[in-house]
Amino acid sequence: MLKKSVNLIYRDKDHANRAITLLEKANYEVIDWRLHEVALDRHFTGCSFIMADCLKDLTVEELSHHFKSFALIVSGQEISSTDVKKACSIPNFLNFVDIDGNQLFLEKAFDNLYNLSCVLMIEDKIDSALEVADSELTRVKRLYEKFVPMRTDSYKGIDILSKFAAGESTGGEFFDFFESERKVIVFMSKSNSYLLSSSILMQMEFLKDKTNFSAEVLSDVLKELFNEFAQAQSSSRKNLRLDVCAFCIDRVSLDVEGFIFGDYDCISKEGRSLFSSNNYEFSSTFLEAAKFQSKLERSGHYIILSPGVFANTGSEVEGRDVRSFVNEKFEQNDARSIINELFFQMKRNRKSSFLEFDATVMSLEVGGNVIVQV
Incomplete structure:
Protein backbone atom coordinates (compact mmCIF):
# COMPACT_ATOMS: atom_id res chain seq x y z
CA MET A 1 0.00 0.00 0.00
CA LEU A 2 1.28 3.45 -0.94
CA LYS A 3 2.20 5.48 2.15
CA LYS A 4 0.82 8.97 2.64
CA SER A 5 3.24 11.70 3.65
CA VAL A 6 2.75 14.04 6.60
CA ASN A 7 4.96 16.68 8.22
CA LEU A 8 5.81 16.53 11.92
CA ILE A 9 7.23 19.61 13.66
CA TYR A 10 8.85 19.08 17.06
CA ARG A 11 11.10 20.75 19.60
CA ASP A 12 12.54 17.60 21.22
CA LYS A 13 13.09 14.53 19.03
CA ASP A 14 12.84 12.17 22.01
CA HIS A 15 9.48 13.66 22.87
CA ALA A 16 8.33 13.24 19.27
CA ASN A 17 9.47 9.64 18.79
CA ARG A 18 6.22 8.13 20.04
CA ALA A 19 4.17 10.28 17.66
CA ILE A 20 6.44 9.24 14.78
CA THR A 21 6.05 5.55 15.69
CA LEU A 22 2.25 5.81 15.85
CA LEU A 23 2.02 7.66 12.53
CA GLU A 24 4.28 5.10 10.83
CA LYS A 25 2.22 2.29 12.33
CA ALA A 26 -0.85 3.93 10.72
CA ASN A 27 0.98 3.68 7.35
CA TYR A 28 2.14 7.31 7.13
CA GLU A 29 5.54 8.42 5.92
CA VAL A 30 6.72 11.02 8.43
CA ILE A 31 8.85 13.95 7.30
CA ASP A 32 10.14 15.40 10.56
CA TRP A 33 11.28 18.99 11.08
CA ARG A 34 12.83 20.73 14.03
CA LEU A 35 11.00 23.80 15.29
CA HIS A 36 13.74 26.26 14.28
CA GLU A 37 13.32 25.20 10.62
CA VAL A 38 9.81 26.67 10.61
CA ALA A 39 11.31 30.12 11.13
CA LEU A 40 12.88 29.83 7.70
CA ASP A 41 10.82 30.95 4.74
CA ARG A 42 9.41 27.47 4.27
CA HIS A 43 5.87 26.54 3.24
CA PHE A 44 4.47 23.21 4.43
CA THR A 45 1.92 21.80 2.00
CA GLY A 46 -0.35 18.88 2.75
CA CYS A 47 -1.11 17.70 6.27
CA SER A 48 1.18 18.81 9.10
CA PHE A 49 1.23 17.68 12.73
CA ILE A 50 2.84 19.99 15.30
CA MET A 51 3.81 18.85 18.78
CA ALA A 52 1.76 20.99 21.17
CA ASP A 53 4.78 22.23 23.15
CA CYS A 54 5.91 24.10 20.01
CA LEU A 55 2.79 26.26 19.96
CA LYS A 56 4.03 28.90 22.40
CA ASP A 57 7.01 29.68 20.13
CA LEU A 58 4.99 30.02 16.93
CA THR A 59 3.03 33.16 16.20
CA VAL A 60 -0.41 33.20 14.60
CA GLU A 61 1.18 34.80 11.52
CA GLU A 62 3.76 31.99 11.24
CA LEU A 63 1.14 29.28 11.61
CA SER A 64 -1.09 30.94 9.01
CA HIS A 65 1.72 31.64 6.56
CA HIS A 66 3.84 28.48 6.76
CA PHE A 67 1.17 25.77 6.98
CA LYS A 68 -1.53 24.87 4.49
CA SER A 69 -3.26 22.98 7.34
CA PHE A 70 -2.10 21.60 10.68
CA ALA A 71 -3.17 19.61 13.73
CA LEU A 72 -1.65 19.71 17.22
CA ILE A 73 -0.41 16.51 18.88
CA VAL A 74 -0.92 16.40 22.62
CA SER A 75 1.21 13.92 24.58
CA GLY A 76 1.54 13.94 28.33
CA GLN A 77 1.16 17.68 28.79
CA GLU A 78 -1.67 20.13 29.30
CA ILE A 79 -2.37 22.99 26.92
CA SER A 80 -3.18 26.38 28.33
CA SER A 81 -6.51 27.99 27.45
CA THR A 82 -4.53 30.79 25.78
CA ASP A 83 -2.87 28.32 23.41
CA VAL A 84 -6.21 26.63 22.70
CA LYS A 85 -7.77 29.98 21.75
CA LYS A 86 -4.70 30.81 19.68
CA ALA A 87 -4.93 27.57 17.68
CA CYS A 88 -8.69 27.79 17.20
CA SER A 89 -8.43 31.34 15.86
CA ILE A 90 -6.43 30.16 12.83
CA PRO A 91 -8.53 29.08 9.80
CA ASN A 92 -6.11 26.35 8.70
CA PHE A 93 -6.09 24.64 12.14
CA LEU A 94 -7.72 21.19 11.93
CA ASN A 95 -7.93 19.74 15.46
CA PHE A 96 -6.09 18.36 18.50
CA VAL A 97 -4.89 14.73 18.62
CA ASP A 98 -4.24 13.07 21.99
CA ILE A 99 -1.83 10.19 21.32
CA ASP A 100 -2.22 9.05 24.93
CA GLY A 101 -5.91 8.41 24.32
CA ASN A 102 -7.71 5.31 23.05
CA GLN A 103 -5.40 3.70 20.50
CA LEU A 104 -8.33 2.08 18.68
CA PHE A 105 -9.49 5.47 17.49
CA LEU A 106 -6.07 7.05 16.93
CA GLU A 107 -5.53 5.71 13.41
CA LYS A 108 -9.02 6.87 12.44
CA ALA A 109 -8.24 10.33 13.84
CA PHE A 110 -5.04 10.50 11.76
CA ASP A 111 -6.98 9.47 8.63
CA ASN A 112 -9.76 12.01 9.23
CA LEU A 113 -7.27 14.86 9.64
CA TYR A 114 -5.29 13.77 6.59
CA ASN A 115 -8.45 13.57 4.45
CA LEU A 116 -9.60 16.99 5.66
CA SER A 117 -6.24 18.50 4.72
CA CYS A 118 -6.61 16.98 1.24
CA VAL A 119 -10.04 18.60 0.87
CA LEU A 120 -8.56 21.99 1.82
CA MET A 121 -5.75 21.54 -0.72
CA ILE A 122 -8.24 20.68 -3.47
CA GLU A 123 -10.35 23.72 -2.54
CA ASP A 124 -7.25 25.95 -2.79
CA LYS A 125 -6.43 24.49 -6.20
CA ILE A 126 -9.99 25.14 -7.34
CA ASP A 127 -9.75 28.71 -6.04
CA SER A 128 -6.50 29.20 -7.97
CA ALA A 129 -8.09 27.82 -11.14
CA LEU A 130 -11.09 30.08 -10.63
CA GLU A 131 -8.83 33.12 -10.27
CA VAL A 132 -7.48 32.34 -13.73
CA ALA A 133 -11.02 31.83 -15.00
CA ASP A 134 -12.05 35.09 -13.33
CA SER A 135 -9.88 37.16 -15.66
CA GLU A 136 -11.49 35.42 -18.62
CA LEU A 137 -14.95 35.91 -17.13
CA THR A 138 -14.16 39.61 -16.65
CA ARG A 139 -13.33 39.88 -20.34
CA VAL A 140 -16.58 38.11 -21.28
CA LYS A 141 -18.59 40.37 -18.95
CA ARG A 142 -17.10 43.44 -20.59
CA LEU A 143 -17.98 42.15 -24.07
CA TYR A 144 -21.49 41.19 -22.94
CA GLU A 145 -22.13 44.64 -21.51
CA LYS A 146 -20.73 46.32 -24.61
CA PHE A 147 -22.66 44.36 -27.23
CA VAL A 148 -25.88 43.63 -25.27
Whole structure:
Protein backbone atom coordinates (compact mmCIF):
# COMPACT_ATOMS: atom_id res chain seq x y z
CA MET A 1 0.00 0.00 0.00
CA LEU A 2 1.28 3.45 -0.94
CA LYS A 3 2.20 5.48 2.15
CA LYS A 4 0.82 8.97 2.64
CA SER A 5 3.24 11.70 3.65
CA VAL A 6 2.75 14.04 6.60
CA ASN A 7 4.96 16.68 8.22
CA LEU A 8 5.81 16.53 11.92
CA ILE A 9 7.23 19.61 13.66
CA TYR A 10 8.85 19.08 17.06
CA ARG A 11 11.10 20.75 19.60
CA ASP A 12 12.54 17.60 21.22
CA LYS A 13 13.09 14.53 19.03
CA ASP A 14 12.84 12.17 22.01
CA HIS A 15 9.48 13.66 22.87
CA ALA A 16 8.33 13.24 19.27
CA ASN A 17 9.47 9.64 18.79
CA ARG A 18 6.22 8.13 20.04
CA ALA A 19 4.17 10.28 17.66
CA ILE A 20 6.44 9.24 14.78
CA THR A 21 6.05 5.55 15.69
CA LEU A 22 2.25 5.81 15.85
CA LEU A 23 2.02 7.66 12.53
CA GLU A 24 4.28 5.10 10.83
CA LYS A 25 2.22 2.29 12.33
CA ALA A 26 -0.85 3.93 10.72
CA ASN A 27 0.98 3.68 7.35
CA TYR A 28 2.14 7.31 7.13
CA GLU A 29 5.54 8.42 5.92
CA VAL A 30 6.72 11.02 8.43
CA ILE A 31 8.85 13.95 7.30
CA ASP A 32 10.14 15.40 10.56
CA TRP A 33 11.28 18.99 11.08
CA ARG A 34 12.83 20.73 14.03
CA LEU A 35 11.00 23.80 15.29
CA HIS A 36 13.74 26.26 14.28
CA GLU A 37 13.32 25.20 10.62
CA VAL A 38 9.81 26.67 10.61
CA ALA A 39 11.31 30.12 11.13
CA LEU A 40 12.88 29.83 7.70
CA ASP A 41 10.82 30.95 4.74
CA ARG A 42 9.41 27.47 4.27
CA HIS A 43 5.87 26.54 3.24
CA PHE A 44 4.47 23.21 4.43
CA THR A 45 1.92 21.80 2.00
CA GLY A 46 -0.35 18.88 2.75
CA CYS A 47 -1.11 17.70 6.27
CA SER A 48 1.18 18.81 9.10
CA PHE A 49 1.23 17.68 12.73
CA ILE A 50 2.84 19.99 15.30
CA MET A 51 3.81 18.85 18.78
CA ALA A 52 1.76 20.99 21.17
CA ASP A 53 4.78 22.23 23.15
CA CYS A 54 5.91 24.10 20.01
CA LEU A 55 2.79 26.26 19.96
CA LYS A 56 4.03 28.90 22.40
CA ASP A 57 7.01 29.68 20.13
CA LEU A 58 4.99 30.02 16.93
CA THR A 59 3.03 33.16 16.20
CA VAL A 60 -0.41 33.20 14.60
CA GLU A 61 1.18 34.80 11.52
CA GLU A 62 3.76 31.99 11.24
CA LEU A 63 1.14 29.28 11.61
CA SER A 64 -1.09 30.94 9.01
CA HIS A 65 1.72 31.64 6.56
CA HIS A 66 3.84 28.48 6.76
CA PHE A 67 1.17 25.77 6.98
CA LYS A 68 -1.53 24.87 4.49
CA SER A 69 -3.26 22.98 7.34
CA PHE A 70 -2.10 21.60 10.68
CA ALA A 71 -3.17 19.61 13.73
CA LEU A 72 -1.65 19.71 17.22
CA ILE A 73 -0.41 16.51 18.88
CA VAL A 74 -0.92 16.40 22.62
CA SER A 75 1.21 13.92 24.58
CA GLY A 76 1.54 13.94 28.33
CA GLN A 77 1.16 17.68 28.79
CA GLU A 78 -1.67 20.13 29.30
CA ILE A 79 -2.37 22.99 26.92
CA SER A 80 -3.18 26.38 28.33
CA SER A 81 -6.51 27.99 27.45
CA THR A 82 -4.53 30.79 25.78
CA ASP A 83 -2.87 28.32 23.41
CA VAL A 84 -6.21 26.63 22.70
CA LYS A 85 -7.77 29.98 21.75
CA LYS A 86 -4.70 30.81 19.68
CA ALA A 87 -4.93 27.57 17.68
CA CYS A 88 -8.69 27.79 17.20
CA SER A 89 -8.43 31.34 15.86
CA ILE A 90 -6.43 30.16 12.83
CA PRO A 91 -8.53 29.08 9.80
CA ASN A 92 -6.11 26.35 8.70
CA PHE A 93 -6.09 24.64 12.14
CA LEU A 94 -7.72 21.19 11.93
CA ASN A 95 -7.93 19.74 15.46
CA PHE A 96 -6.09 18.36 18.50
CA VAL A 97 -4.89 14.73 18.62
CA ASP A 98 -4.24 13.07 21.99
CA ILE A 99 -1.83 10.19 21.32
CA ASP A 100 -2.22 9.05 24.93
CA GLY A 101 -5.91 8.41 24.32
CA ASN A 102 -7.71 5.31 23.05
CA GLN A 103 -5.40 3.70 20.50
CA LEU A 104 -8.33 2.08 18.68
CA PHE A 105 -9.49 5.47 17.49
CA LEU A 106 -6.07 7.05 16.93
CA GLU A 107 -5.53 5.71 13.41
CA LYS A 108 -9.02 6.87 12.44
CA ALA A 109 -8.24 10.33 13.84
CA PHE A 110 -5.04 10.50 11.76
CA ASP A 111 -6.98 9.47 8.63
CA ASN A 112 -9.76 12.01 9.23
CA LEU A 113 -7.27 14.86 9.64
CA TYR A 114 -5.29 13.77 6.59
CA ASN A 115 -8.45 13.57 4.45
CA LEU A 116 -9.60 16.99 5.66
CA SER A 117 -6.24 18.50 4.72
CA CYS A 118 -6.61 16.98 1.24
CA VAL A 119 -10.04 18.60 0.87
CA LEU A 120 -8.56 21.99 1.82
CA MET A 121 -5.75 21.54 -0.72
CA ILE A 122 -8.24 20.68 -3.47
CA GLU A 123 -10.35 23.72 -2.54
CA ASP A 124 -7.25 25.95 -2.79
CA LYS A 125 -6.43 24.49 -6.20
CA ILE A 126 -9.99 25.14 -7.34
CA ASP A 127 -9.75 28.71 -6.04
CA SER A 128 -6.50 29.20 -7.97
CA ALA A 129 -8.09 27.82 -11.14
CA LEU A 130 -11.09 30.08 -10.63
CA GLU A 131 -8.83 33.12 -10.27
CA VAL A 132 -7.48 32.34 -13.73
CA ALA A 133 -11.02 31.83 -15.00
CA ASP A 134 -12.05 35.09 -13.33
CA SER A 135 -9.88 37.16 -15.66
CA GLU A 136 -11.49 35.42 -18.62
CA LEU A 137 -14.95 35.91 -17.13
CA THR A 138 -14.16 39.61 -16.65
CA ARG A 139 -13.33 39.88 -20.34
CA VAL A 140 -16.58 38.11 -21.28
CA LYS A 141 -18.59 40.37 -18.95
CA ARG A 142 -17.10 43.44 -20.59
CA LEU A 143 -17.98 42.15 -24.07
CA TYR A 144 -21.49 41.19 -22.94
CA GLU A 145 -22.13 44.64 -21.51
CA LYS A 146 -20.73 46.32 -24.61
CA PHE A 147 -22.66 44.36 -27.23
CA VAL A 148 -25.88 43.63 -25.27
CA PRO A 149 -26.59 46.94 -23.49
CA MET A 150 -30.35 46.36 -23.32
CA ARG A 151 -32.26 43.14 -23.91
CA THR A 152 -35.82 43.08 -25.26
CA ASP A 153 -38.14 40.04 -25.08
CA SER A 154 -41.79 39.86 -26.14
CA TYR A 155 -44.26 37.13 -25.14
CA LYS A 156 -47.69 37.76 -26.73
CA GLY A 157 -48.76 40.86 -24.84
CA ILE A 158 -46.02 40.87 -22.21
CA ASP A 159 -42.87 42.88 -22.99
CA ILE A 160 -39.73 42.50 -20.89
CA LEU A 161 -36.87 44.98 -21.10
CA SER A 162 -33.77 44.09 -19.11
CA LYS A 163 -30.26 45.35 -18.57
CA PHE A 164 -27.26 43.79 -16.86
CA ALA A 165 -23.99 45.39 -15.74
CA ALA A 166 -20.95 43.40 -14.69
CA GLY A 167 -19.38 43.70 -11.26
CA GLU A 168 -15.96 42.85 -9.87
CA SER A 169 -17.16 40.59 -7.05
CA THR A 170 -16.91 36.78 -7.06
CA GLY A 171 -19.84 34.78 -8.40
CA GLY A 172 -22.38 37.13 -9.89
CA GLU A 173 -25.91 37.41 -11.25
CA PHE A 174 -27.59 35.39 -13.96
CA PHE A 175 -31.06 35.64 -15.46
CA ASP A 176 -33.03 34.19 -18.34
CA PHE A 177 -36.57 33.64 -19.62
CA PHE A 178 -38.21 30.38 -20.66
CA GLU A 179 -41.40 30.11 -22.70
CA SER A 180 -43.98 27.37 -23.22
CA GLU A 181 -47.23 27.57 -25.17
CA ARG A 182 -49.07 29.35 -22.36
CA LYS A 183 -46.54 30.32 -19.70
CA VAL A 184 -43.29 32.25 -19.23
CA ILE A 185 -40.73 31.65 -16.50
CA VAL A 186 -38.49 34.44 -15.23
CA PHE A 187 -35.44 33.07 -13.41
CA MET A 188 -32.92 35.35 -11.67
CA SER A 189 -30.09 34.47 -9.32
CA LYS A 190 -27.16 35.96 -7.44
CA SER A 191 -24.35 34.02 -5.73
CA ASN A 192 -20.93 34.72 -4.22
CA SER A 193 -19.35 31.51 -5.57
CA TYR A 194 -18.42 30.42 -9.08
CA LEU A 195 -19.24 26.82 -8.12
CA LEU A 196 -22.78 27.89 -7.23
CA SER A 197 -22.98 29.86 -10.46
CA SER A 198 -22.21 26.69 -12.43
CA SER A 199 -24.98 24.85 -10.54
CA ILE A 200 -27.44 27.61 -11.42
CA LEU A 201 -26.50 27.49 -15.10
CA MET A 202 -27.04 23.73 -15.11
CA GLN A 203 -30.54 24.18 -13.70
CA MET A 204 -31.26 26.82 -16.35
CA GLU A 205 -30.32 24.25 -18.97
CA PHE A 206 -32.82 21.89 -17.36
CA LEU A 207 -35.56 24.54 -17.71
CA LYS A 208 -34.78 24.96 -21.41
CA ASP A 209 -35.75 21.33 -21.98
CA LYS A 210 -39.12 21.62 -20.23
CA THR A 211 -42.32 22.08 -22.23
CA ASN A 212 -44.77 22.62 -19.36
CA PHE A 213 -44.11 25.22 -16.69
CA SER A 214 -45.60 25.63 -13.21
CA ALA A 215 -44.67 26.51 -9.65
CA GLU A 216 -44.05 22.79 -9.09
CA VAL A 217 -41.37 22.77 -11.80
CA LEU A 218 -39.67 25.74 -10.11
CA SER A 219 -39.96 23.97 -6.76
CA ASP A 220 -38.12 20.95 -8.18
CA VAL A 221 -35.34 23.20 -9.52
CA LEU A 222 -34.99 24.90 -6.14
CA LYS A 223 -34.83 21.57 -4.31
CA GLU A 224 -31.89 20.56 -6.50
CA LEU A 225 -30.20 23.87 -5.77
CA PHE A 226 -30.85 23.45 -2.02
CA ASN A 227 -28.87 20.19 -2.08
CA GLU A 228 -26.03 21.62 -4.15
CA PHE A 229 -25.87 24.72 -1.97
CA ALA A 230 -25.65 22.61 1.22
CA GLN A 231 -22.89 20.45 -0.26
CA ALA A 232 -20.92 23.48 -1.43
CA GLN A 233 -21.27 25.16 1.98
CA SER A 234 -20.09 22.05 3.86
CA SER A 235 -16.77 22.05 1.97
CA SER A 236 -16.23 25.83 1.86
CA ARG A 237 -14.38 27.95 4.39
CA LYS A 238 -16.40 31.07 3.53
CA ASN A 239 -20.07 31.76 4.08
CA LEU A 240 -21.87 31.16 0.81
CA ARG A 241 -24.98 33.03 -0.23
CA LEU A 242 -27.49 32.35 -2.95
CA ASP A 243 -30.44 34.64 -3.75
CA VAL A 244 -33.10 33.47 -6.20
CA CYS A 245 -36.15 35.08 -7.82
CA ALA A 246 -38.11 32.56 -9.89
CA PHE A 247 -41.70 32.94 -11.03
CA CYS A 248 -44.11 31.66 -13.64
CA ILE A 249 -46.48 33.94 -15.58
CA ASP A 250 -49.66 32.55 -17.08
CA ARG A 251 -50.19 34.70 -20.19
CA VAL A 252 -53.87 33.76 -20.43
CA SER A 253 -54.99 34.47 -16.86
CA LEU A 254 -52.06 36.83 -15.94
CA ASP A 255 -51.64 34.82 -12.72
CA VAL A 256 -48.13 34.85 -11.28
CA GLU A 257 -46.68 32.37 -8.80
CA GLY A 258 -43.13 31.71 -7.73
CA PHE A 259 -40.48 31.96 -5.03
CA ILE A 260 -38.28 34.74 -3.63
CA PHE A 261 -35.13 34.19 -1.60
CA GLY A 262 -33.20 37.36 -0.81
CA ASP A 263 -33.08 40.98 -1.96
CA TYR A 264 -35.30 41.01 -5.04
CA ASP A 265 -37.92 43.74 -5.17
CA CYS A 266 -40.74 44.51 -7.58
CA ILE A 267 -42.13 48.05 -7.89
CA SER A 268 -45.40 48.69 -9.72
CA LYS A 269 -46.47 51.90 -11.43
CA GLU A 270 -50.00 51.14 -10.28
CA GLY A 271 -48.84 50.64 -6.68
CA ARG A 272 -49.47 46.91 -6.51
CA SER A 273 -46.21 44.98 -6.25
CA LEU A 274 -45.92 41.33 -7.29
CA PHE A 275 -43.45 40.46 -4.51
CA SER A 276 -40.92 41.99 -2.12
CA SER A 277 -37.55 41.03 -0.67
CA ASN A 278 -37.04 38.81 2.38
CA ASN A 279 -34.29 37.39 4.58
CA TYR A 280 -35.11 33.71 4.19
CA GLU A 281 -32.14 31.39 4.32
CA PHE A 282 -31.68 29.47 1.06
CA SER A 283 -32.97 26.16 2.38
CA SER A 284 -35.90 23.79 1.90
CA THR A 285 -37.05 24.82 5.40
CA PHE A 286 -38.26 28.14 3.97
CA LEU A 287 -39.59 26.93 0.61
CA GLU A 288 -43.25 27.40 1.52
CA ALA A 289 -42.61 30.73 3.25
CA ALA A 290 -40.77 32.01 0.16
CA LYS A 291 -43.66 31.15 -2.16
CA PHE A 292 -45.88 33.95 -3.47
CA GLN A 293 -48.96 34.26 -5.67
CA SER A 294 -50.04 37.44 -7.43
CA LYS A 295 -51.59 38.74 -10.64
CA LEU A 296 -50.47 41.07 -13.40
CA GLU A 297 -52.81 43.88 -14.38
CA ARG A 298 -53.73 44.81 -17.93
CA SER A 299 -51.59 47.84 -18.93
CA GLY A 300 -49.52 47.17 -15.80
CA HIS A 301 -45.89 48.25 -15.58
CA TYR A 302 -43.44 46.64 -13.14
CA ILE A 303 -39.75 47.24 -12.39
CA ILE A 304 -37.74 44.36 -10.83
CA LEU A 305 -34.52 45.17 -8.98
CA SER A 306 -31.84 42.56 -8.30
CA PRO A 307 -29.76 42.34 -5.08
CA GLY A 308 -26.88 43.98 -6.95
CA VAL A 309 -28.87 47.21 -7.33
CA PHE A 310 -29.23 47.53 -3.56
CA ALA A 311 -25.61 46.46 -2.94
CA ASN A 312 -24.20 49.03 -5.40
CA THR A 313 -26.34 51.94 -4.19
CA GLY A 314 -26.46 51.15 -0.47
CA SER A 315 -30.25 51.07 -1.03
CA GLU A 316 -30.28 54.86 -1.58
CA VAL A 317 -30.20 57.08 -4.67
CA GLU A 318 -29.84 60.85 -4.29
CA GLY A 319 -30.70 60.56 -0.60
CA ARG A 320 -33.89 58.58 -1.22
CA ASP A 321 -34.73 54.91 -0.92
CA VAL A 322 -34.21 53.14 -4.24
CA ARG A 323 -37.86 52.06 -4.35
CA SER A 324 -39.08 55.63 -3.81
CA PHE A 325 -36.69 56.84 -6.50
CA VAL A 326 -38.16 54.36 -9.01
CA ASN A 327 -41.72 55.26 -8.02
CA GLU A 328 -41.05 58.94 -8.71
CA LYS A 329 -39.48 58.14 -12.09
CA PHE A 330 -42.59 56.22 -13.13
CA GLU A 331 -44.51 59.48 -13.39
CA GLN A 332 -42.54 61.03 -16.23
CA ASN A 333 -40.29 58.35 -17.72
CA ASP A 334 -40.59 55.24 -19.87
CA ALA A 335 -39.02 51.89 -18.94
CA ARG A 336 -35.78 52.44 -20.89
CA SER A 337 -35.19 55.82 -19.23
CA ILE A 338 -35.78 54.42 -15.73
CA ILE A 339 -33.36 51.55 -16.32
CA ASN A 340 -30.66 53.81 -17.78
CA GLU A 341 -31.05 56.28 -14.90
CA LEU A 342 -30.58 53.51 -12.31
CA PHE A 343 -27.39 52.29 -13.98
CA PHE A 344 -26.11 55.86 -14.25
CA GLN A 345 -26.62 56.27 -10.51
CA MET A 346 -24.80 53.01 -9.77
CA LYS A 347 -21.83 53.91 -11.98
CA ARG A 348 -21.48 57.63 -11.38
CA ASN A 349 -18.87 57.36 -8.59
CA ARG A 350 -16.99 54.34 -9.95
CA LYS A 351 -13.48 54.80 -11.32
CA SER A 352 -13.53 51.27 -12.71
CA SER A 353 -15.54 50.42 -15.83
CA PHE A 354 -17.24 47.74 -13.72
CA LEU A 355 -19.67 48.04 -10.85
CA GLU A 356 -18.65 46.63 -7.49
CA PHE A 357 -21.35 43.95 -7.80
CA ASP A 358 -23.25 42.52 -10.77
CA ALA A 359 -26.64 44.21 -11.12
CA THR A 360 -29.80 43.59 -13.14
CA VAL A 361 -32.85 45.79 -13.68
CA MET A 362 -35.89 44.45 -15.46
CA SER A 363 -39.05 46.15 -16.77
CA LEU A 364 -42.17 44.05 -17.31
CA GLU A 365 -45.09 45.65 -19.18
CA VAL A 366 -48.49 44.15 -19.95
CA GLY A 367 -50.26 45.31 -23.08
CA GLY A 368 -53.54 47.17 -22.72
CA ASN A 369 -55.27 44.95 -25.29
CA VAL A 370 -54.29 41.62 -23.74
CA ILE A 371 -57.25 39.21 -23.63
CA VAL A 372 -57.53 37.87 -20.09
CA GLN A 373 -59.29 34.61 -19.28
CA VAL A 374 -62.03 35.12 -16.71
